[in-house]
Amino acid sequence: MNKGAAPLSLLIAVALLAGCGGNSSDTKGGRGGRGEGGTPEVGYVVVQPTQVALTSELAGRTVPHAVSEVRPQVSGVIQKRLFTEGSYVRAGQTLYQIDPSLYRASAAQAEANVAAAKANAEAARTLANRYKPLAQMQAVSQQEYTNAAAQARQTAAAVEQQQAALQTAKINLNFTRVPAPISGRIGRSAVTVGALVTANQADPLATIQQLDPIYVDIQQSTSQLLALRRSLAQGDVLPAKAAVHLKLEDGSDYELAGTIEFAEVVVDPNTGTVTLRASFPNPKGVLLPGMFVRAVFAQAIQTGAFLVPQQAVSRDPQGNATVMVVGPNSHAVAKTVKADRTQGPYWVVTEGLRPGDKIITQGLNKVRANQPVRAVPATTPQKIDPNRPMQGGGRGRRG
Template sequence: MSLLHSLKVPLCLILSSTLLLGCGEQAKDQRPDTAPLHVDVLDLTPTTLRLTTELPGRIAAVKQAEVRPQVTGILKNRLYKEGSQVKAGDVLYELDPITYQSNVNSAQAQLAKALTSEETARKTAIRYRELLKKKLTSQQDSEDADAAFKEAQAEVAIRQAELDYANIELSYAKIKAPISGQAGLSLVSEGSLLTAEQSSYLTTIVQTANVYVDMQQSSLAITKIRKEFFTFTDKNAEIPVSITLEDGSVYDEVGRLEFSDTLVSDSTGTVTLRAIVPNPDNILLAGMYVRAHISMPEARGYLIVPQSAVVRSQSGEPSIFVVNQDNKAVKKPIVLGNEIGNGWVVKEGLVDGDQVIITNIINIKNNNAVVIDSNTETTVTALTSED
């Protein structure tokens, strides 16, 4: 009796397990297969585009000069209008020239005295040469007379140099524009004492007909851009650069890329690119921040996919789903390039003719069966529309 009672519980467990296992297998056999997902696809075809690279930039003057005095004196007059266009050599300021004019007068007098002494020494030397020919004087006296004449000539040269220097200082009393351009705000007024080699400048002159746009780009990105440039047909093609102003408006004039620096900044790891842009209406001011768009030398065919079709992993790596020949979704990693409207240029990972899934992406997993409802072709207008 006790033996039968001890076998009841295990026997019941065995029977229960068998029944449950049978039911589970039956439920598994009766579970329907996952239905194919209905999707729309994009038939990839190359789109001909002239890509651009957008970089932050800052306006710099082609030429900019800080005007400073070269001699010391009291400022007598300001002879230019602030903000006006001046030419190289125009007088901007005038110092009181009395002291420097006095120095010129003194130097002229010293030169006149030296010239008189030179003439006297010349005549004496000639007279001694004649006397020596007649043996009425010694060789030593004749040589001394020649030496005195040469010393007088040297004295004339010294006095002439002193006069030239005095005239230069007098000319510096008129402070002139070193370059042509637009003169800025005057930082001094009449009656101010100006000193030679002072650190503060009087005003600035900026050439505004053309301006530079200096852009910073990482050395790695510059290397990629250069490699892409080398693949173009015309190596000497002019590279246009367009400008977007701080308010978002597009600047009318188009410039060109001038050069890239040959050194990488130690602190930022960036390289400076420089473009030159026409500025006939003085809209671009030195120091202004802009967005510069550097166009590729020529148009090429690129594969473009909608941004909404791109999925990213937790690490941010982009990928995309395409439909293979078995009508199954295949996840492909891709390398993205430029942003074009609402689309991305795909540099690597896709080929012409791939069918990219553009709908129902949130429900798709790799190797899912799919049913294609509609096909569309790649168009830039479709990608850039706001719909």
């Protein structure tokens, strides 16, 4: 009985050893994230220095391109209002009609005065011309001729005075038609038909705002401005003239780009900011005066920076940015870098990297510093053995 059981036990032990040997071989030959000998496989990207725009996002408010307050230049009663409130008006378009009766009468009186002055001048000139040869023949005294010539000149000057008065009367008559000084969107009317208005009154009749193009006043802190000027002076960055893009109050992007027109040379003592003015086309009237917006634009170009994918950068307990690079002999090496801002899906690294460094972007959770790795380009697809069971799939009931 004991002799028969011994060979059976030996056969079972051999079978178990063979099964264990097969599992070990599958583990070594599989590609489920491990290379030969258990070396982790990682994906890397090669970084090179490039030029990166220093993008700023600053608050701003929209301001009309031009504002004109409509005021009367003569006194009178409003007869008509010839525009629709809130509509677009063009320069020279009649907005109000003031009662022209008195001014029309003044113009007619001035015309009559001109005619009378011309008649007097003609008579004085004829008399002077008649006295001239008589004075030469001593038929009249020289004094009489002198007086006649002087009278002719006085009446000629009176004609010019009356013509100037006629021109003034005609101008005042034209001022009874109140035109739009500029083209733009007109607001509500401050007066109604029948209201009495006076020349040079303080309150405007209406206000016209030119909204296409429209200005955006952007506020930038003096600390940011000083840092930018310092970097420009040191040669770390280059000046840039890029388009300005807007984010509206609801978070949407304004479809048209603008340009920076100028920067104020005075700092606001209340806010410690400098105003930058940008101009934007506004053909559809989307931007209205007083709207709060966010302006995104590049003020300078930073040279010698590296763009590193965000998933490759981590932070240590002290908050320092670190990356893992493929070092000599295919070992993972941790490097501390300076990454103060992002641009899209990248961190902008300004210190700590060299051209050609291989930054590990895939498989970081399997890698420790100074550990050997099997590095492949990040675009290489991972090879998975279809015959290898899923983790935990080989454990269960044993037959």
